[in-house]
Amino acid sequence: ETGVTQSPTHLIKTRGQQVTLRCSSQSGHNTVSWYQQALGQGPQFIFQYYREEENGRGNFPPRFSGLQFPNYSSELNVNALELDDSALYLCASSFRQLQETQYFGPGTRLLVL
């Protein structure tokens, strides 16, 4: 098991609501990436945070936003939830160097009704 933790494990929301997902990175890691994995698909990159700033973004609308804190933990916020936002949200942490590996947490499963 990696040292990456995520909370909550499961979440049910209704359309239009807002949600915050949390991630604690592995000790010694300073970069956090978030991915969305819809049912039956591979993970899709949402964005990455390094030194508390967004460092790259995938093809996701602005209602997906994030934060990274001084202890390198991170939050993913999604506003105005849509049914298609139902997915497994994965957080990965890594150390910012050329040959880093991303280590994933167990994920948060979000269901939007």
Added chain:
Amino acid sequence: AQSVAQPEDQVNVAEGNPLTVKCTYSVSGNPYLFWYVQYPNRGLQFLLKYITGDNLVKGSYGFEAEFNKSQTSFHLKKPSALVSDSALYFCAVRDGPYNTDKLIFGTGTRLQVFP
């Protein structure tokens, strides 16, 4: 744009037989390739990676992968499959060393090992 393809949705193999899970890639520049495994209701577990060097990469749980530049492939292999290897396997490519190091994943291959 970087991409990976996993041509098989499912691979079936008998326990004790060798297994291969296929992956092909398309990148500009040198590829940084990864294999991850996902068990039901779990996150992704890192198996192995190719950055540079020896074309045969050894990883966790007895898995290995062979990088083939001419065929742009990075197939995952194991000499003797176990029932416990049954899971979903993802190949991924990193978007270069100087850009945001996002991972681009394939669609996944479900490995079923029968006793």
